[in-house]
Amino acid sequence: MHVEQKVNKAKKAEKKQRRCLAIIKADCNVAPSDAPTLNLAILNVGLSNGLTEEALLTSAAATGGQVSQVLMLPSKSYCFISCATLTDAQRVFEGMHNVATIGQLGAVAYLSYVLQLPREIEENGWQKPLPNGLLLLCNFITEAEEALLLQAIAIDDAGAACTEDTLKHRHVKHFGYEFLYGSNNVDAAQPLEQPIPAACDFLWQRLDSTKISGTFLPDQLTVNEYEPGQGIPPHVDTHSAFVDPILSLSLQADVVMDFRRGIELVHVLLPRRSLLIMSGESRYDWTHGIKPKHIDVLPTPAGSLTTQARNKRTSLTFRRLRRGACDCQYPMLCDTRQTTTPHAVTDKLATHASHLEQQNVHEVYDKIADHFSDTRHTPWPQVAEFLHSFEAYSVLLDVGCGNGKYLGCNPQLLSIGCDRSQGLLGVSNGRGQSVFRCDCLQLPVRSASIDGCISIAVIHHLASSDRRLAALLEMARVLRPGGRGLVYVWAKDQRKNDKKSSYLRQNKAVNKQHTTEQAQRQKLAQQLENMEMDQQQQLQMQVPLPVHTNRTEFQQQDVYVPWKTKDKQRTTFLRYYHVFEEQELERLVSQVEGVVLRRSYYDQGNHCVIFEKSSN
Structure with a gap:
């Protein structure tokens, strides 16, 4: 009877594996392989049932095999990994298939070799060059200088605005001017009593003309304290509020920051005591954000991936207020451009x-x-x-x-x-x-x-x-x-008497985070992240209108509103709308x-x- 139970269990497992492979074949056109390959499919666990990249890498590392890439598909109960060598792939397969329980899911993983990875998949963000205008200066300050800065920004008097962020997931302080999360801007007429601490002055003296064109003297500082598991949504610092560049100094711990533009993704490791300079294209045309995670996934010198636990991190973001409208060349994420409809656009529409x-x-x-x-x-x-x-x-x-x-x-x-x-x-x-x-x-x-x-x-x-x-x-x-x-x-206006319309209420992520109107506009690239726009559709955009971010406030009357199909292609179509004042x-x-x-x-x-x- 015991043998019969084992046989029945094996038959059920085999049947489930065949069913999972059929789903993957239909979804991604990925075929299994009887012989070992560099690529493996994890058939029965993925993002939709709670698997994380970190948990998958931890389980794979326990087999002794090195993983060079992890591919997690949105809303799918399967995923893929690629290994450095066939030996690595065989170690992962033998150590995990029908053996390993991944993370906290409690499900035994089923694996299969596959001939290739899905074609329509996001490329490895670690293999891309930094966005134009992005400069990372490692070891910009010493440990002693880090300690002095942490002491200086810890001033907790009436002059330094010290408030819990409206997103309720990190502690924030402001110097010079308070960053207003209700409008994602600053009130230039209401400076704070406490300016940027003088302890920061040596930073500007250390910046020379090879790193920043001209002299940069910030007048606004936002201090964010991140505990492990906390992050910040993808965004672009408001164009009309601040000039170029934006500086970010990382203290106490490392973190991975993601830069996105359309479907492009670049991972950037910000080491402790490094200074990040966002200027030009990287400041205006790319969103940047930090995923709320306890563990970061990092590349190794050998080309594989590893994990690193996060620790408490403090970031100092230095900005200088803009006095006047933004005149940048990046209209898709520019609040100045998207809150006005030039007569030329109206004429072209007609x-x-x-x-x-x-x-x-x-x-x-x-x-x-x-x-x-x-x-x-x-x-x-x-x-x-x-x-x-x-x-x-x-x-x-x-x-x-x-x-x-x-x-x-x-x-x-x-x-x-x-x-x-x-x-x-x-x-x-x-x-x-x-x-x-x-x-x-x-x-x-x-x-x-x-x-x-x-x-x-x-x-x-x-x-x-x-x-x-x-x-x-x-x-x-x-x-x-x-x-x-x-x-x-x-x-x-999708609100009346401070009540959101059903259109806005369906955006659960925005409601949960209390994302503001301007922040929603800046999340345009996040919406474009998964857009697989038909090339012919791009050619049809005869009038240069912004692509609206679904389930958010409208910033302009004439827009393209995306509609994404639910078939295998997940094609995005753009519908023209004139929303009424x-x-x-x-x-x-x-x-x-x-x-x-x-x-x-x-x-x-x-x-x-x-x-x-x-x-x-």
Whole structure:
């Protein structure tokens, strides 16, 4: 019986391994190998079930094999390692496969040799050159000077702002000016009584012209005290607040800092008593952050990876306030550039409006129709209330009906829908709804023939004010005298009375960390980190607009909003949006002759209007 149990257990394990390999093959197109290779797949544990890179390396090190690279895929229950030699790979396989319990997971690891690693995987961040403008000066100060600095910044009087950071995961002090986490800026009119301690003055004397162009005299210092396991989210120091460069001095312990730009990643080890100088491209165009970990993964001189436990670390970040707007050449992360819409952009939008809508609205919705429809199933309560306000057998037209979720909301109405997307109309047709294809700017509907008309989240996809007005004129034209229309558009302000919209509330990471508006804008590169944008999609960006970071506040009215598919390719499409300022929609309605504005309101991040066609 004991032998039979072992056989059954072995069969179950083999079946599970085959199932895991099939999943990996389907996801990554990675094939197993019967013969040993340098590459191994850990079949049954990964990021989705709590495995950490540090725990994996610790288990591999116990086998005596050296690992040169670890590849952890987001939201996957498997991962990959690459070894320096075949001997190393065999040691790891024999020491871990069906033997090792990794970390605290309690799961016995199943391994397989694989012919190759996934192609669409982030490259090793240790093998990249430093970003342009980034300079790391090791042993910049001595141990005695480190002790003096730690004593100087420990002043805890009324002059040095000493507060618990609003992120609640590190202790922070400010000198010269307080860094305001509510706005990610400083108030230049409110200097602190305590300037940067004089004990820091020798630092500037040690910097010569070969390291920093000109003379750098900071007037603001932020001191962060990090305990093991604490970090800071990826960000760019606000462009409009501080000039170039930014200096960071590491005291008490080493740490690994990650620099990101788009899909590019560079790991940088900041040794104790080193000075990091961020200038130019590295200061303005790359985000930098520290992952909240207790152990850092580091490369060895031999080319493999090892681990190093973190200790308490204190960082001194020196900045100089900017007096005026930023004029840098890096608009994608520049708050000065993204909070204003130049007339040139507005003019270009109008010129390319039809082409932009075709490529960044119509074609996109055709490609994402099924996935988009899966996320749109519950009618908004106030839209449903509007639909139930009509008498039985009234004729309703839903302009931009999408998957038709509102067409059956009030079964007593004669509801018809129209949309430009053939893909979304296919979903509606499959539900037996009455729909047809057209452009909202030219409705093939007889004038004065409709009792009620709705347009939910549609006209914000039109790329000029004239075209948005034309869509309202068409709705008014088809309404009968006394007929009513309802329009919803996305609001630029996703808060009302300090309450977040449902759009913002879905960003759990932002809510948890209380990330501010400006910090959210600076996290653009974090969103771009996983973006696998189609090359043709990049060519379609005819107008230079910022790519919005999903589930964050809007910083500009005209933006590209990403939509990421859930298929194997995880393709990101960019949809054009014009998000509306308060009263902007009402002003558009006032330009439509023959209608009366009956109600305007704000509903979960949308500006909304109800208007009625006059009887005259």
